[in-house]
Amino acid sequence: MAKKKKFGAFVISLDFEIHWGVRDYKPARGDYRQYLLGERQSVPAMLELFREFDVAATWATVGFLFAKSKAELEKYKPEVLPNYKNTSLFPYDEKIGENEKDDLLHYAPSLIQQIKETPRQEIGTHTFSHYYCLDSGQTAETFTADLQSAIAIAEPYGIRPQSIVFPRNQYNPNYEEILLENGIKSFRGNQESWMYQVSETNQKKPIYRASRLADAYINLSGHNTTKWEDVWKGRIANVPASFFLRPFSKKLGVLENRRLKRLTQSIEYAAKNKEIFHLWWHPHNFGVNLKENINFLRKIFEVYKRCEKDWGMQSLTISETAEKALELS
Numbered sequence: 100m101a102k103k104k105k106f107g108a109f110v111i112s113l114d115f116e117i118h119w120g121v122r123d124y125k126p127a128r129g130d131y132r133q134y135l136l137g138e139r140q141s142v143p144a145m146l147e148l149f150r151e152f153d154v155a156a157t158w159a160t161v162g163f164l165f166a167k168s169k170a171e172l173e174k175y176k177p178e179v180l181p182n183y184k185n186t187s188l189f190p191y192d193e194k195i196g197e198n199e200k201d202d203l204l205h206y207a208p209s210l211i212q213q214i215k216e217t218p219r220q221e222i223g224t225h226t227f228s229h230y231y232c233l234d235s236g237q238t239a240e241t242f243t244a245d246l247q248s249a250i251a252i253a254e255p256y257g258i259r260p261q262s263i264v265f266p267r268n269q270y271n272p273n274y275e276e277i278l279l280e281n282g283i284k285s286f287r288g289n290q291e292s293w294m295y296q297v298s299e300t301n302q303k304k305p306i307y308r309a310s311r312l313a314d315a316y317i318n319l320s321g322h323n324t325t326k327w328e329d330v331w332k333g334r335i336a337n338v339p340a341s342f343f344l345r346p347f348s349k350k351l352g353v354l355e356n357r358r359l360k361r362l363t364q365s366i367e368y369a370a371k372n373k374e375i376f377h378l379w380w381h382p383h384n385f386g387v388n389l390k391e392n393i394n395f396l397r398k399i400f401e402v403y404k405r406c407e408k409d410w411g412m413q414s415l416t417i418s419e420t421a422e423k424a425l426e427l428s
């Protein structure tokens with residue numbers, strides 16, 4: 100069979116977690132609460148923009164958010180739980196309400212339904228419990244149990260996750276077999292540059308943080324795009340991130356144009372060179388300054404649309420990118 104023609108891919112993924120992704124360092128009633136509550140506006144606003152521009156996205160969703168009640172959470176709770184050395188990561192003692200109506204931070208069936216009803220949206224998994232695959236104290240057994248709960252709780256929605264984003268991007272190569280056995284075929288890997296490498300300690304080091312911040316404005320790490328032939332190097336497909344979409348910052352407002360330029364150049368590079376550009380963020384990053392964030396995203400989508408017209412770029416989910424990569428390389 101003749102090889103199909105390559106094209107540039109424009110991939111978006113969102114880590115959908117509300118409080119479950121930040122609970123170890125942001126208390127539910129603390130300053131960050133307004134960002135988390137803001138997801139009730141930011142998710143519909145993003146979906147509307149995706150619909151307007153016909154943009155596909157993968158929503159890597161925490162399994163807890165599918166629960167309609169506390170009883171349902173209990174029903175899907177894995178039989179074996181991780182015993183993290185860093186005990187603040189253990190989520191099962193979190194104080195939560197009875198359901199979405201009285202607890203907007205820990206349940207999200209209505210938002211999941213909206214995502215499901217929007218064209219071109221994939222619902223992947225962000226594990227059941229925002230599970231930390233590299234933390235000491237967890238095992239392959241507890242990971243398997245967690246993943247199976249994530250799959251089970253999505254089933255009544257008619258959703259079968261095929262892609263995963265690892266919480267804190269803690270990809271554990273030893274878990275590929277478990278993922279495959281459970282129907283997960285692709286994941287979002289990290290940017291290749293040294294400043295994006297994940298370990299238990301280096302994420303918090305000032306030099307890493309400062310470099311990543313500067314990299315959003317000036318080209319330090321390169322275009323961070325991925326070649327099609329590099330997607331299937333492991334047993335499951337890796338569709339690596341190119342950039343984290345930083346939230347609008349009033350403090351750094353004067354640099355917004357520079358931030359847009361940095362992303363534009365990378366999208367154009369991917370389009371012209373027929374590579375993969377992958378942008379990600381969390382809906383809570385848009386939880387405040389929603390208007391500014393949506394306006395910025397609109398400008399990015401306009402760049403994508405131009406690249407679609409001029410270079411045949413296509414918008415794809417993580418799973419679609421993995422499938423295309425099989426055909427193209």
Ligand SMILES: [Zn+2]
Nearest residue numbers: 114120266267
């Ligand atoms: Zn997360």
